[in-house]
Amino acid sequence: MTEKQDTINILAIESSCDDTAAAVIQNGKILANIVSSQLIHQQYGGVIPELAGRAHQQNIVKVVAKALEKAEMSTDQLHAVAYTQGPGLMGSLLVGSQFAKGLCLALNRPSIGVNHLEAHVAAHYIEQQQRFPMICLLVSGGHTQLILVKSELDMTVLGSTLDDAAGEAFDKTAKLLNLPYPGGPLIDQYAELGNDKAFEFPVAKLEDYQFSYSGLKTALLYFLQKQTDPSAFIENHLNDICASMRKAIVKPLIQQLEKAALAHNVQTIAIAGGVSANALLRRSVKALGEKHQWRTLIPAFEYCTDNAAMIAMVAHYKFLNQDFTPLNALPFSRMD
Ligand code: KG4
Numbered sequence: 383m384t385e386k387q388d389t390i391n392i393l394a395i396e397s398s399c400d401d402t403a404a405a406v407i408q409n410g411k412i413l414a415n416i417v418s419s420q421l422i423h424q425q426y427g428g429v430i431p432e433l434a435g436r437a438h439q440q441n442i443v444k445v446v447a448k449a450l451e452k453a454e455m456s457t458d459q460l461h462a463v464a465y466t467q468g469p470g471l472m473g474s475l476l477v478g479s480q481f482a483k484g485l486c487l488a489l490n491r492p493s494i495g496v497n498h499l500e501a502h503v504a505a506h507y508i509e510q511q512q513r514f515p516m517i518c519l520l521v522s523g524g525h526t527q528l529i530l531v532k533s534e535l536d537m538t539v540l541g542s543t544l545d546d547a548a549g550e551a552f553d554k555t556a557k558l559l560n561l562p563y564p565g566g567p568l569i570d571q572y573a574e575l576g577n578d579k580a581f582e583f584p585v586a587k588l589e590d591y592q593f594s595y596s597g598l599k600t601a602l603l604y605f606l607q608k609q610t611d612p613s614a615f616i617e618n619h620l621n622d623i624c625a626s627m628r629k630a631i632v633k634p635l636i637q638q639l640e641k642a643a644l645a646h647n648v649q650t651i652a653i654a655g656g657v658s659a660n661a662l663l664r665r666s667v668k669a670l671g672e673k674h675q676w677r678t679l680i681p682a683f684e685y686c687t688d689n690a691a692m693i694a695m696v697a698h699y700k701f702l703n704q705d706f707t708p709l710n711a712l713p714f715s716r717m718d
């Protein structure tokens with residue numbers, strides 16, 4: 383595989399949490415991007431790892447076949463198979479990584495393990511012209527990080543959350559309001575109809591590039607318990623509570639993003655991860671960019687939440703560097 387080649391075809395698999403996804407990339411262009419979301423977790427109010435692993439096993443063959451069909455490609459045309467190596471749920475990661483490695487063995491092709499967080503940032507390389515350096519705010523269900531991106535694969539984490547992630551804050555807020563999982567999109571929907579000044583929830587004041595959301599969640603819990611009839615109160619004020627909580631979650635994200643971009647003299651700001659689908663966050667980042675005349679990169683909705691196109695994008699650059707992953711490499715559930 384060391385000779386220079388004109389065409390690079392890679393199949394990428396994402397299975398870090400509760401979405402089974404496969405994508406095919408040719409010379410850096412996405413030819414297919416298939417996602418199968420697991421609805422089974424909704425009834426439990428959160429992702430059940432054991433059920434997620436099992437659902438990945440049931441879905442993965444279908445999803446990969448669909449991606450190859452859409453790309454009009456057969457497995458013997460592939461030059462490598464990429465997979466999410468971590469972070470994520472171990473049982474889920476194992477399904478995708480073992481499947482990818484098995485395929486690599488059968489095809490005698492190299493495998494490429496991809497960091498899921500780097501891939502969320504790389505989602506920007508799919509449709510947008512890249513500009514470096516940039517600061518990317520990565521906000522997902524499991525992570526909240528400010529990342530300085532100097533080139534495609536050169537990323538430095540400037541800071542992250544001390545406790546809950548932003549997506550987790552949305553999901554826990556939803557749980558307290560008796561809304562189904564995942565709550566982020568629903569809170570966002572109700573918040574659009576509410577008054578964000580109706581209630582004041584505390585925004586944590588922290589050192590540069592740090593975040594904390596556990597206090598906010600507790601504040602909402604106490605606030606609801608204080609009401610004489612919490613259920614009726616939620617029902618009557620749902621839109622306003624959602625709008626006020628959404629503001630409290632988004633405000634520190636924007637403040638820290640602005641601070642980081644100014645401190646590093648960066649003219650391009652980006653958001654990535656599931657929470658970057660949030661309407662207020664998207665509007666606020668756009669406004670921040672306009673205020674400083676910075677370029678703003680806001681991903682298309684399909685590339686905000688977990689998908690394999692972003693894994694394929696990192697894999698493409700790793701392939702160019704001939705940066706392959708040995709078949710005995712293990713998945714990792716956490717970054718540390
Ligand atoms: O990146 P992602 O798909 O999975 C992880 O890697 O965690 O992010 C999922 C998270 C969930 O917490 C979900 O509630 C949140 O993204 N989310 C949103 C919105 N859409 C998804 N949060 C707020 N507003 C949204 N519109």
Ligand code: ZN
Pocket residue numbers: 498502522523655656687688
């Ligand atoms: Zn993710």
